Amino acid sequence: MAPAGVRxxxxxxxxxxxxxNEPVTRDRALRRLRKYIVARTQPAAGGxxxxxxxxxxxxxxxxMWMQDKPLLQEDLxxxxxxxxxxxxxxxxxxxxxxxxxxxxxxxxxxxxxxRLDKFYSLMRLVLRESLRTLQMRGWExxxxxxxxxxxxxxxLHPDSPAPKGVQSHFLEIFLQELSRVGAKELTAxxxxxxxxxxxxxxxxxxxxVVLHGVTGGILEAVVEQAPLAIEDLMRxxxxxxxxxxxxxxAEEEEESEEEEEEEFEEDSEEETGPVxxxxxxxxxxxxxxxxxxxxxxxxxxxxxxxxVRKLQQLAEGLFPEDELPDKVCRRLQAGRRERKAGRKxxxxxxxxGRTGGGEEHAGPAAPRERRSRAARGARGRRGPGAQGPEPExxxxxxxxxxxxxx
Numbered sequence: 001m002a003p004a005g006v007r008x009x010x011x012x013x014x015x016x017x018x019x020x021n022e023p024v025t026r027d028r029a030l031r032r033l034r035k036y037i038v039a040r041t042q043p044a045a046g047g048x049x050x051x052x053x054x055x056x057x058x059x060x061x062x063x064m065w066m067q068d069k070p071l072l073q074e075d076l077x078x079x080x081x082x083x084x085x086x087x088x089x090x091x092x093x094x095x096x097x098x099x100x101x102x103x104x105x106x107x108x109x110x111x112x113x114x115r116l117d118k119f120y121s122l123m124r125l126v127l128r129e130s131l132r133t134l135q136m137r138g139w140e141x142x143x144x145x146x147x148x149x150x151x152x153x154x155x156l157h158p159d160s161p162a163p164k165g166v167q168s169h170f171l172e173i174f175l176q177e178l179s180r181v182g183a184k185e186l187t188a189x190x191x192x193x194x195x196x197x198x199x200x201x202x203x204x205x206x207x208x209v210v211l212h213g214v215t216g217g218i219l220e221a222v223v224e225q226a227p228l229a230i231e232d233l234m235r236x237x238x239x240x241x242x243x244x245x246x247x248x249x250a251e252e253e254e255e256s257e258e259e260e261e262e263e264f265e266e267d268s269e270e271e272t273g274p275v276x277x278x279x280x281x282x283x284x285x286x287x288x289x290x291x292x293x294x295x296x297x298x299x300x301x302x303x304x305x306x307x308v309r310k311l312q313q314l315a316e317g318l319f320p321e322d323e324l325p326d327k328v329c330r331r332l333q334a335g336r337r338e339r340k341a342g343r344k345x346x347x348x349x350x351x352x353g354r355t356g357g358g359e360e361h362a363g364p365a366a367p368r369e370r371r372s373r374a375a376r377g378a379r380g381r382r383g384p385g386a387q388g389p390e391p392e393x394x395x396x397x398x399x400x401x402x403x404x405x406x
Contacts, residue, residue: 010036011052015059019066026063030079033060037086047092050099057103064122065115073118081125084133090143094150097130101154105162116165123166124173131181139182139190148197156201156210164209171198171213175221175276183274191276192283195222203290203300211300219307222283226314228275284311 008016014036017029033056041047048056060080067076087093104123111119130147137143155162155170178186178194186194195218202214290296291304 009052009055011048011055015055018059019062021066023067026066029059030063030076034083034086037083038088041086041088041092043088047089048095050095053096053099054103057099058107061103061107064118067118070118074121077118077122077125080122081129084126084129090133090137090146093130093133094146097126097147098150098154100126101151101162101166105154105160105166108163108166120169123169124177127170127173128177128181131177135181135185139186141193144194148194152197152201156198156205158205158207167207168209168213168217171210171217173217174198175218179225179274179276183276186276188277188279188282191278192286196286199287199290202304203293203296205300206297211303215303215307219287219304222276222278223307223310223314225275226278226280280311281315284308284315287311 014029014033017025018033020026020029039045060083064073064076064080067073084093084096087096104119108119134140134143134147151170154160155167175195178191182190198214198218202211202219205211205214287304288308291301291308296304
């Protein structure tokens with residue numbers, strides 16, 4: 001507590017109100033904080049210091065802590081994440097994001113099981129808005145490098161204090177949020193530059209959580225999304241060809257099918273969203289170069305080489321059959337049906353006995369004839385006396401029955 005008559009700094013006052021018990025007090029403090037950020041980050045004001053933003057984020061952290069009900073938590077998380085756009089300079093935005101990850105890493109161990117979901121959601125929303133700051137700046141290389149350096153230093157560096165839960169969830173959602181924000185405008189070269197630091201981390205790290213997160217959450221996700229990326233590319237090429245030709249004869253023939261496909265595609269886009277495009281050959285080369293370094297642990301090299309082989313297969317046009325999109329595999333399925341029908345016709349021609357009258361039972365009757373001939377031969381080898389003892393036994397049984405006393 002501050003002595004009487006001493007005025008607390010504005011950051012501490014806002015942090016105390018943000019962590020208050022009353023929702024009205026917290027909402028009012030959040031609105032005032034946004035105005036304060038806009039005024040404080042003006043060039044004449046000088047901006048925030050690192051310690052001041054740490055105090056602000058502690059208040060925001062406990063503001064999220066106190067919020068109940070999932071829908072209200074999502075709205076609050078979105079409001080907190082969008083505070084990054086109130087900062088006027090790129091340096092101030094980076095400092096705001098840096099103090100967020102530092103605060104989350106510091107306070108993570110104090111979270112209970114019931115509050116994990118709301119802070120997982122907050123991580124996703126903050127990451128999304130931070131990527132949108134790069135989108136607003138046109139994905140300039142300098143800003144992208146600064147942003148990636150911040151993320152890797154605070155979360156994935158060997159000396160980083162980030163807990164395993166924060167690291168694994170970040171690696172799980174990074175490619176998802178990048179697809180959501182920039183899939184429609186990022187090129188394959190830009191996407192490769194955005195995931196390049198993760199390739200180097202996966203090759204050097206001795207942390208199994210980080211290795212599993214990079215390979216599973218980023219590299220394997222690229223491989224799994226490859227059929228969807230090809231489908232998006234084919235859709236774009238089809239639209240471009242249709243505009244260039246100006247012909248609609250094929251569309252008129254398959255109008256009903258295309259309407260159903262468009263409805264399915266709209267539903268799938270709402271669920272999966274747009275997909276990032278990658279140059280799989282270039283990505284395989286970069287990953288192989290990182291994995292083949294002398295200081296790469298053998299376990300990492302073995303894991304990464306498996307991904308390299310999958311990427312090389314994608315570069316050659318080899319996709320898993322169960323992951324091919326419908327538009328791509330229709331022609332393959334039609335070709336398979338034709339080849340299967342051709343094989344059936346050739347087999348029918350090679351076996352004419354099945355349609356004949358007397359030869360129809362020639363095949364299956366042969367074993368029965370062998371068994372009947374063998375049985376007749378066995379009876380013939382016994383001779384006429386082979387059946388003699390049997391009547392004698394019956395007579396003996398009859399005589400025994402007659403000789404018994406009544």
